[in-house]
Amino acid sequence: MEILNLIIKQVYFDQIIAGTKKIETREVRPTTQAKYVTLNDDDEVTGTIKYDAIRFFVGYGKNRNSALVECKGSELIVITDEDDNPIMYDYKGQENMMINIEYKLGNIIEKSV
Numbered sequence: 001m002e003i004l005n006l007i008i009k010q011v012y013f014d015q016i017i018a019g020t021k022k023i024e025t026r027e028v029r030p031t032t033q034a035k036y037v038t039l040n041d042d043d044e045v046t047g048t049i050k051y052d053a054i055r056f057f058v059g060y061g062k063n064r065n066s067a068l069v070e071c072k073g074s075e076l077i078v079i080t081d082e083d084d085n086p087i088m089y090d091y092k093g094q095e096n097m098m099i100n101i102e103y104k105l106g107n108i109i110e111k112s113v
Contacts, residue, residue: 003068004035004051004103013058013065017111024054028076028099030091036101037076043094048074048101053109065113070106077102 006024008016015021028036028045038047051071058065079087079098087098 001052002050004049004054004071006054006056007060008056008058010058010065013056013067016056016069016105017067017108017113022105024056024103024105025077025100026103028101030094030096037099045076045097045099048076050074051103054103054105065111067111067113068109070109072104072106074104075102076100 006026008024012021012024016024026032026036033039033045036049037045038049040046051074053068054071055066055068077100079100081087088095089098090096
């Protein structure tokens with residue numbers, strides 16, 4: 001099983017456990033893209049990395065709450081301006097497109113609270 005580990009705040013963890021939060025969104029940045037997306041030889045995003053589940057951890061403490069939640073799929077969302085053009089930004093001299101990834105959450109597989 002392929003599992004993505006993510007840190008979240010308690011309020012969002014509680015919503016996931018209650019079943020009211022069905023989508024987890026993350027910004028895809030050059031520093032985090034390796035765990036979210038696939039790249040071609042030119043470092044252009046070509047797709048999402050498939051995960052079977054996401055393990056959510058509340059904060060960084062030793063005795064933190066956690067839950068393993070089914071991942072039903074993911075989708076890349078290109079962030080655009082008012083004219084529907086992709087928003088670009090510079091990171092270490094390289095131009096990047098603003099992209100979010102949305103994970104569709106399913107059933108809770110296990111939890112530790």
